[in-house]
Amino acid sequence: MSGSKVASRSYIVFGRRSTAQLTFALGIALVVVFSLVPAVGILVISFTDIRSLPYLATHWVGLENYQTFFSSAQLAYNLSALRNTFVFAIAVTIFQNLIALLIAVLLNQRLRGRNLARAVVFLPTILGVTVIGLIFSLIFNPSAGPAARVWAAFGASSAFFGDPKLAMTLVIFVQVWSGIGVAVVIYLAGLQAIPSELYEVASIDGATAWQRLRFVTIPLLAPSVTANTLLCIIGSLQSYQLIYVLTGPINPATQVLSLAIFTQGFGGPQGGTVQSQGYAAAISIVQFVIVAVVSLAALAYLRRRETSL
Amino acid sequence: MTTLPVVAPAALQAAAVQHPETAHVGHRRNKPLAVVSYLLMLVVVVIYAYPLLFLINTALKSNNEFLVNPTGLVQSPQLANFASAWRQGNFGAYVLNSVLYTFVAAGLGTVMSLLVGFPVARGYVKHPRVWQGLFAAMLFLPNTLVTVFQLALRLGLYDTALGYILIMASGVGVGPLLVTGYLSSIPREIDEAAAMDGAGYLRYLFTFLPRLMAPVLSTVFILQAIGVWNDIILATILFPDQTKWPVTLGLFAFKGTYTSQWSLLSAATLIVAAPLLTAYLFLQRYLVASVVGGAVKG
Numbered sequence: 001m002s003g004s005k006v007a008s009r010s011y012i013v014f015g016r017r018s019t020a021q022l023t024f025a026l027g028i029a030l031v032v033v034f035s036l037v038p039a040v041g042i043l044v045i046s047f048t049d050i051r052s053l054p055y056l057a058t059h060w061v062g063l064e065n066y067q068t069f070f071s072s073a074q075l076a077y078n079l080s081a082l083r084n085t086f087v088f089a090i091a092v093t094i095f096q097n098l099i100a101l102l103i104a105v106l107l108n109q110r111l112r113g114r115n116l117a118r119a120v121v122f123l124p125t126i127l128g129v130t131v132i133g134l135i136f137s138l139i140f141n142p143s144a145g146p147a148a149r150v151w152a153a154f155g156a157s158s159a160f161f162g163d164p165k166l167a168m169t170l171v172i173f174v175q176v177w178s179g180i181g182v183a184v185v186i187y188l189a190g191l192q193a194i195p196s197e198l199y200e201v202a203s204i205d206g207a208t209a210w211q212r213l214r215f216v217t218i219p220l221l222a223p224s225v226t227a228n229t230l231l232c233i234i235g236s237l238q239s240y241q242l243i244y245v246l247t248g249p250i251n252p253a254t255q256v257l258s259l260a261i262f263t264q265g266f267g268g269p270q271g272g273t274v275q276s277q278g279y280a281a282a283i284s285i286v287q288f289v290i291v292a293v294v295s296l297a298a299l300a301y302l303r304r305r306e307t308s309l
Numbered sequence: 310m311t312t313l314p315v316v317a318p319a320a321l322q323a324a325a326v327q328h329p330e331t332a333h334v335g336h337r338r339n340k341p342l343a344v345v346s347y348l349l350m351l352v353v354v355v356i357y358a359y360p361l362l363f364l365i366n367t368a369l370k371s372n373n374e375f376l377v378n379p380t381g382l383v384q385s386p387q388l389a390n391f392a393s394a395w396r397q398g399n400f401g402a403y404v405l406n407s408v409l410y411t412f413v414a415a416g417l418g419t420v421m422s423l424l425v426g427f428p429v430a431r432g433y434v435k436h437p438r439v440w441q442g443l444f445a446a447m448l449f450l451p452n453t454l455v456t457v458f459q460l461a462l463r464l465g466l467y468d469t470a471l472g473y474i475l476i477m478a479s480g481v482g483v484g485p486l487l488v489t490g491y492l493s494s495i496p497r498e499i500d501e502a503a504a505m506d507g508a509g510y511l512r513y514l515f516t517f518l519p520r521l522m523a524p525v526l527s528t529v530f531i532l533q534a535i536g537v538w539n540d541i542i543l544a545t546i547l548f549p550d551q552t553k554w555p556v557t558l559g560l561f562a563f564k565g566t567y568t569s570q571w572s573l574l575s576a577a578t579l580i581v582a583a584p585l586l587t588a589y590l591f592l593q594r595y596l597v598a599s600v601v602g603g604a605v606k607g
Contacts, residue, residue, distance in 0.1 A: 012431075012433050013497075013500050013501045013504040014500075014504050014508075014509060014510040014513065015504070015509075015510075017433065019509070019510040019511060020427075020428045020433045020434070020510050021428070021433070021434060023424045023428075023510075023511065023514075024424060024425055024428045024429075024433070024434055026424065027420075027421040027422075027424035027425040028425055030421055030475065030478065030479050031421065031425070031447070031479050031481060033460075033479070034457070034460070034475055034476050034478075034479035034480075035447060035450065035453075035479045035480060035481075036447070036450075037456070037460065038453035038456035038457045038460055039450040039451055039453050039456075041453075041456035041459070041460070042451050042452070042453055042455065042456050043451075045455065045456060045459065050459060052458070052459075052462070054462050054463060103353055106346060106349050106350060106353070107350065107353075109346055111343075111346055111347060111350055113350065113354075114350065116354070117350050117353055117354050119589075119593055120353075120354055120357040120358055121353060121357055122593075122597055123357065123361075123586075123589060124357070125600055126535055126585050126588070126589055126596055126600070127539075127582060127585055128535075128538065128539025128557065128585070129539060129541060129557075130539065130541050130557040130560050130561055130581065131560070131578055131581055131582045131585070134560065134564060134574065134575075134578040135360045135361065135363075135364050135578065136360065137564070138363070138364060138367060138571055138574070138575060138578075139360055139363065141569075141571065143379075143569070144375070144376075144379030144380070144571070145379070145380070146363060146380045149380050177356070177357075182600060182601055182604050185597055185601045186601060186604070186605060189601075209342075227605055231604055231605075234449075238452065241541060241542055244541075244542070245541065245561065258452055261452050261454060261455070262454060262542065262546075265454060265455045265458070265546075266454075266458070266545075266546050277455045277458070277459065280454075280455045281455045281456070284451045284452040284453070284454075284455065285451060287451065287452060288451035288452070291449075292449070
């Protein structure tokens with residue numbers, strides 16, 4: 001290939017350019033209409049009182065939806081949703097990463113059956129929230145589940161997902177349980193990229209197992225840690241599907257911001273209420289800003305840590 | 310993605326495929342440590358396998374047996390539970406809906422990823438870098454539930470299978486990025502040779518390229534198919550009409566109706582999980598590589 005062809009717009013080898021451009025435009029059009037327009041639209045309609053019934057008139061309301069978000073009537077609810085969001089995201093990020101790292105180190109050893117173990121740990125990733133939600137509703141069903149049996153053995157009983165004090169902990173547990181597979185595989189990939197010579201050299205120098213982990217594995221695994229942590233932060237700040245399936249759309253104990261978008265926009269399990277969806281859009285924007293700020297800050301911090309390890 | 314650290318795809322393959330020789334050992338001489346490792350692995354497997362096995366166990370119990378002995382091993386397995394769950398939950402229709410949505414939306418999404426990814430990778434459109442940036446930016450969009458709903462409502466796509474499929478298909482996610490990334494490893498000379506032999510653009514795209522790009526196209530398809538099959542939220546807000554529900558929503562409603570009939574509910578859950586479990590059994594390597602490849606790119 002001659003150098004002159006590698007311009008910003010290359011010479012097309014298939015005769016006319018129009019077919020390529022037409023089909024490209026077709027593909028882009030679908031993405032623009034159903035993904036990009038809604039994304040930009042969220043900002044636009046957050047300044048309106050648009051409703052879920054199309055024949056009701058829509059008005060510009062300026063910043064009213066944002067004022068509502070911080071108004072005294074909504075503030076307590078929204079602050080609790082914010083706190084729940086952060087508790088959920090922080091706990092999921094920490095536990096998921098830590099446990100995934102331990103499992104990855106464990107399953108990176110030459111053990112019989114480790115492939116089965118890897119497969120089993122990854123399984124929830126493809127099962128989906130509805131199936132996982134039902135499995136754990138069964139395990140934690142208050143009257144006759146195995147968890148209730150364990151509680152009874154200690155002379156206790158619990159409503160589990162119905163218990164406001166316990167619901168969030170359980171939701172976090174189920175989220176970590178189902179999300180760990182991806183993190184484990186990413187860590188395993190990172191571990192296998194570490195040359196084994198480094199461990200041999202460290203052993204010759206008399207490094208203990210802990211020192212090998214601390215001074216060889218962890219620094220060299222830092223890029224995987226960054227990837228996993230960011231994925232986890234972004235994912236858990238926005239995730240609500242599992243919470244919806246496990247504890248319903250309006251449970252205050254597990255109300256997170258993204259679930260509030262759903263609840264405010266669609267009222268409950270079935271859509272079609274007449275409340276303003278502009279308010280839900282405003283919550284979407286608040287959430288978007290939080291996700292952007294937190295993940296960029298985390299990225300900057302993790303990048304710096306990577307070099308200092 | 311330029312901003313995120315990306316694990317080398319080769320390393321991911323290595324993780325998905327077994328490479329015993331690459332694993333660092335050296336602890337093996339250490340007997341007690343090996344015992345501890347096996348014990349820990351057993352704990353991990355139990356934590357993951359137990360819920361699923363318990364589900365199967367419960368699904369096989371009669372309602373009476375469940376009431377008498379909810380946690381013990383099943384005594385007289387009732388396969389009839391599956392038949393009644395299937396009938397009472399109307400799962401036949403829901404499974405058909407889900408199969409339709411999943412294959413059409415994921416298929417369409419894969420075709421779209423190819424249609425937009427190829428010309429950008431080859432520079433057949435203006436400003437390929439801008440488009441690349443757009444593909445990456447699309448991964449960080451705000452929650453669009455409300456506008457997607459409004460759009461469907463105003464385009465007359467509310468409560469239609471077409472609307473649901475189009476919205477699901479347009480969520481291509483990392484698809485175009487994976488396509489452009491993979492195309493950089495396919496030399497332009499192959500395009501030229503095919504063109505020389507008289508292949509048109511679309512013929513090249515749909516008959517030649519799929520063979521060359523089978524791994525990445527199947528990744529794109531699988532990623533999107535998992536997302537569509539497991540969706541519950543979009544279906545909830547778009548389909549007031551039960552007959553259009555996918556199987557996830559059918560299962561969720563079934564849970565609402567048969568709240569405490571756990572054996573029936575477990576049978577229904579297994580019905581929904583069965584296609585996924587079967588797919589996982591046979592396509593495990595591809596699935597793991599796909600999901601992780603997609604996640605890391607994102």
